[in-house]
Structures are given as structure tokens and as C-alpha cells.
Amino acid sequence: MVNVGKRSGRPRAGEERLSREAILTAALRIVDDEGIDALTMRRLASTLGVNPMSLYHHLPNKAAVLGGLAELVFAGVEQTDPGDAVPWQEQLKQAARAYRNALRAHPNLALQVLSDTSAVSEVVVVTVEPYYRALDRAGLSPRQIVETVNTLVDFIHGFALGEASVRSETFDLAPDLLARVQGLPAGKAPTLVRVVSELGPEGLAYDFDSGFESGLTVLTAGIATLADRDR
Structure with a gap:
């Protein structure tokens, strides 16, 4: 007796080409174009032209999709070990630049990196080795390495979120700031008034x-001071 309620083993049209990579690529396109809130399993299935249930054979839930997106985006920032040919300070800066560029390329994903534990864990696994390697060469202790990387990554995250909110290469703060400073009562914030006036628009x-x-220069100089002090 044939059970007509069951599907046959043959995949539906479109499902034979389905893969984890194809799903994540489509998901990233949705996030880049419309934002993280537009990403649902149903929307993803519709974009791929498949039954929503077929997605779960490759990625069990939306959290897995988000973790996969972090892997897809940030795996490219991994860097080969340059050895002692490149000073540890420059190795650290190169890693930070690569991470920032990945965030800039996908700004709608930046906030998700901060708020989803599975995504954060995936990013840590694929991105922190260059930081740890450089700081180990600087002579920091294991605890100092962890705390320093956390601080550096927090700086990059905060910078990237601010940059993504502006969506331009520059942020013209000068006109409003100058007007506010010039309107301060006499004697109020004298150092601010002097510095802003000297710099001008x-x-x-x-x-x-x-x-x-x-920011990288300031942080790297502070790390070098810490390493020299302990040494």
C-alpha cells in the first residue's frame, strides 16, 4: 500500500542544487539589501525557490544561519603568519583593518555580530588568531592578551557601528560644533573653546x-607601553 502523504525521495525542483553555501549566500544578499529583520527562513526559502523545510537539512534554525553568515563574511580576514619580518604592532593594525573592512562591506550584519552569541563565537574563532599571535610576540601574558583583544575589538565594533550609521566617508561635525562652542558663556569649557578655535572648520x-x-595608533602605543612595563 502506498502512503500518498509522504514525499518521494526525489527532491523538488530547485532543491537538488541546494547547499549550505547557497543558502548562506542568499541570506547574506537579503541582509545586505534589506537588513537583518528581513531575514526569515520562509523568506530565504522563497528567494531560493524551495520548500522552507528543505533548508533545515542544511541549517537547523535561524541562529545557525546567522552563525554561518558570520563565518562566511569573516573567514576572509584570516591572515597568514608573517613571522618576525613584520613588527607585531603592524601585524595588529593589519588584523584590525581587515576586520573593519569586513564590517564595512556588510554594515547590516555589524550589529548582529554584537548581539548574537552564536555569531560572536563564530567570529572569534575565525578572526582572533592574528591578534593573539601579535600580542604574544609583544610579550603580553595570556590574561593581558584576552583583555587587550577584547578592548581592541570593542573599539572596532563601536567605530564600525558609528560609520555604518552615517554611510559616508566623512562626518561633517564642524559647522554645528563651532556654532555651539562659540555660543558658550564666557569662561565655560575654556580648553574646548581654545582647541576648537585653533583647529577651525x-x-x-x-x-x-x-x-x-x-585610534589604532593610540591603542597600539598603549599596548607597547604595557608590554615594556611588564618586561
Whole structure:
């Protein structure tokens, strides 16, 4: 007797080409174009032209999809070990730049990296080795390495989120800031008034690339001081 309620072993049209990579690629396209809230298993299945249940053979739930997206996006930032040919400070900066570029390429995924534990864990696994390697060469202890990487990654995350919210290469803070500072009562925040007045509009124009490099320079200098002190 044939059970007509069951599907045959043959996949439906479209499902024979389904794979984990194809699902994640489609999911990333949805997130990039429409944001993380647009990503559902039903929407993903519709985009791929398959039955929603067929997705679960490759990725068991949405959390697995998000973790897979983190893997897909950030696996490319892994770097080969340059050895001692490159100073540890530059190795650290190169790793930070690569991570920032991955976040910039997919800004709608940036916040998800911060808020989803499975995504964060996946990112940690595929991205932190260059940081750990550089800081180990700097002479930091295991505890210092973990805490320093956490601080550095927090800086990159915060910077990337601010950058993604503006969606431009520069952030023109100068006109509003100058007006507010010039309107302060006499004697209020005298150092702020002096510095802003000396810089003027051109000096206050904020460039994200320059700002990121300045942040890396400050952090790297502090790490070097920490390493020298303990040594």
C-alpha cells in the first residue's frame, strides 16, 4: 500500500542544487539589501525557490544561519603568519583593518555580530588568531592578551557601528560644533573653546579612515607601553 502523504525521495525542483553555501549566500544578499529583520527562513526559502523545510537539512534554525553568515563574511580576514619580518604592532593594525573592512562591506550584519552569541563565537574563532599571535610576540601574558583583544575589538565594533550609521566617508561635525562652542558663556569649557578655535572648520572635519588609524595608533602605543612595563 502506498502512503500518498509522504514525499518521494526525489527532491523538488530547485532543491537538488541546494547547499549550505547557497543558502548562506542568499541570506547574506537579503541582509545586505534589506537588513537583518528581513531575514526569515520562509523568506530565504522563497528567494531560493524551495520548500522552507528543505533548508533545515542544511541549517537547523535561524541562529545557525546567522552563525554561518558570520563565518562566511569573516573567514576572509584570516591572515597568514608573517613571522618576525613584520613588527607585531603592524601585524595588529593589519588584523584590525581587515576586520573593519569586513564590517564595512556588510554594515547590516555589524550589529548582529554584537548581539548574537552564536555569531560572536563564530567570529572569534575565525578572526582572533592574528591578534593573539601579535600580542604574544609583544610579550603580553595570556590574561593581558584576552583583555587587550577584547578592548581592541570593542573599539572596532563601536567605530564600525558609528560609520555604518552615517554611510559616508566623512562626518561633517564642524559647522554645528563651532556654532555651539562659540555660543558658550564666557569662561565655560575654556580648553574646548581654545582647541576648537585653533583647529577651525577644516581641522574639525572628520574622516573615518584617518580617525580609525588614529585610534589604532593610540591603542597600539598603549599596548607597547604595557608590554615594556611588564618586561
